[in-house]
Amino acid sequence: MRRVSNIDQIGVGDVIVFTYWLIAHQGIVSGIVKKNEDEVYLQVIHYGTQSIFATRTIMEETLLFNLRTQTVYVMSFDGQAFESETIVKRARSRIGEKRHQIIHNKSLQFVEWAVVGTHVQWKRNTTHGPLHLYNVYSWEDLHKGSIVEFTYYGIDHQGILTECDEDQRKITVIHYGTRGYFSTRTIMEDTLDMDLKTQSLKIYRYDGGRRYNEPDLVVKKAKERVGERNWKAGNRSWDFCLQCLFFP
Incomplete structure (x- = not known):
């Protein structure tokens, strides 16, 4: 991280660190307009807010900085960064998002995602090897054929992704579902509303050494079991997903 002493040291696509609501805060520079030798207007994409108590939202706003009186840094990152144009495009794709979390999804995680593609991840061990769980922030x-995790009747639930429609904000999954709390659990194909700006969606990725099925085969195996009513311990929605991914 280097301190900025003059305007020429800031470029579009850079991540700057500045004081925001009295704390260090990160944002992506998407535009630069020089006012004078010391002052500059920067367009910044970040997890911002209009007041302390308002909902944090990813926004693009113009902020005035005086480099003589204010401390501004440019962040550096480990790993290969995207091109500046791509960084700004990725950042803008999340404008309007309201999924701020103090630990897993604040401005720092947002800029890391936009610049180097870093995702916050968790590891879930299975008999087939570990799977890594990532937050989904972009339709890309x-x-x-992936295993996705979403909220279903108030709990985390898994299914096989068969379709996704960004324009309609919908995903289609095959999972062990139900039409009501007291209905029989059945493997079904459901189309769900999914707004990535406000709703939580996660995806599992496998990078172990064990062989796994290709996406088309995963979907085929899932569709073949639609209508099954054999939900029990050891054959719940999570188990169903693993069977589609790993069983020959």
Whole structure:
């Protein structure tokens, strides 16, 4: 991280660190307009807010900085960064998002995602090897045949992704579902509303050494079991997903 002493040291696509609501805060520079030798207007994409108590939202706003009186840094990152144009495009794709979390999804994680593609991840061990769980923030992160995790009747639930429609904000999954709390659990194909700006969606990725099925085969195996009513311990929606991914 280097301190900025003059305007020429800031470029579009850079991540700057500045004081925001009295704390260090990160944002992506999407535009630069020089006012004078010391002052500059920067368009910044970040997890911002209009007041302390308002909902944090990813926004693009113009902020005035005086480099003589204010401390501004440019962040550096480990790993290969995207081109500046791509960084700004990725950042703008999330404008309007309201999924701020203090630990897993604040401005720092947002800029890391936009610049180097870093995702916050968790590891879930299975008998087939570990699977890594990532937050989904962009429709480009979704791939058919993947195991996705979403909220279903108030709890985390898994299914096989078979379709995704960004324009309609819908995903289609095959999972062990139900039409009501007291209805029989059945493997079904459901189309769900999914607004990535406000709703939580996660995706599992496998990078172990064990062989796994290609996406088309995963979807085929899932569709073949639609209508099954054999939900029990060891054959719940999570188990169903693993069977589609790993069983020959």
